[in-house]
Amino acid sequence: MKANIPVIQRAQMLAELMRFNYGVAIAGTHGKTTTTSILVHILCYANFDPTYIIGGKILNSKSSSLGSSEYLIAEADESDASFLNLTPNIAVITNIDNDHLINHDNSFDKLKDNFIKFSNNIPFYGKCIINKSDKNISKIEKILRKRFRLVLILKQTTW
Numbered sequence: 001m002k003a004n005i006p007v008i009q010r011a012q013m014l015a016e017l018m019r020f021n022y023g024v025a026i027a028g029t030h031g032k033t034t035t036t037s038i039l040v041h042i043l044c045y046a047n048f049d050p051t052y053i054i055g056g057k058i059l060n061s062k063s064s065s066l067g068s069s070e071y072l073i074a075e076a077d078e079s080d081a082s083f084l085n086l087t088p089n090i091a092v093i094t095n096i097d098n099d100h101l102i103n104h105d106n107s108f109d110k111l112k113d114n115f116i117k118f119s120n121n122i123p124f125y126g127k128c129i130i131n132k133s134d135k136n137i138s139k140i141e142k143i144l145r146k147r148f149r150l151v152l153i154l155k156q157t158t159w
Contacts, residue, residue: 009082010082011077011082011083011085011086012085014053014074014085014086015085015086015087017051017053017072017074018072018074018086018087018088019087021051021070021071021072022070022071022072022089023072023074023086023087023088023089023090024039024071024072024073024074024088024089024090024091024092025074025075025076025083025086025088025090025091025092025118026039026073026074026075026076026091026092026094027076027077027078027083027091027092027093027094027115027118028078028092028093028094028095028096028131029078029094029095029096029097029099029100030094030095030097030099031094031095032055032075032076032077032094033054033055033075035092035094036052036054036055036073036074036075037054039073039092040052040054040073043071043073048067048069048071049067049068049069050067050069050071050072050073051065051066051067051069051071051072051073052064052065052067052072052073052074053072053073053074053075054074054075055075055077074086074088076088076091076118078100078111078114078115078118079099079100079103080100080103081103081104081114083114083118084114084117084118084121086118086121087121087122087123088121088122088126089122089123089125089126089127090122090126090127090128090129091118091119091121091122091126091127091128091129092128092129092130093115093118093119093128093129093130093131093137094131094134095131095134095136095137096111096112096115096134096136096137096140097136098111112136112139112140115137115140116140116143116144119144119147120147128144128147130144
């Protein structure tokens with residue numbers, strides 16, 4: 001705490017913002033920034049005016065903006081497991097790869113388990129969109145299907 005002002009982590013603030021909005025969180029080892037940027041661009045073009053928070057640098061755009069609609073689009077970071085703080089209405093999982101394992105007890109199984117935990121944060125009426133062409137997501141698909149009545153699956157994608 002500095003000057004009696006609490007200091008919180010980015011993920012904690014993002015979780016608070018998501019709590020008050022219709023949250024869409026984009027997770028995955030690779031492609032989060034690109035996927036989040038594309039979704040934001042589509043929603044802005046369609047005049048939805050979402051609030052968005054993107055972790056990476058965006059060419060010809062800001063990495064965050066306060067919109068006027070109920071939608072909050074956010075890049076959800078798995079590298080430090082901070083995405084476990086989020087409770088999105090919709091989650092997108094682009095892929096799962098053995099990157100940043102040091103933050104997951106050097107265990108790929110723990111990383112996959114954290115993606116399952118992340119998806120379990122979605123409310124019962126929410127959706128989880130997965131990239132079925134990713135072999136590691138395919139390994140947890142059955143678990144995700146038990147949790148959700150509907151899991152949308154993207155096929156033949158190139159990230």
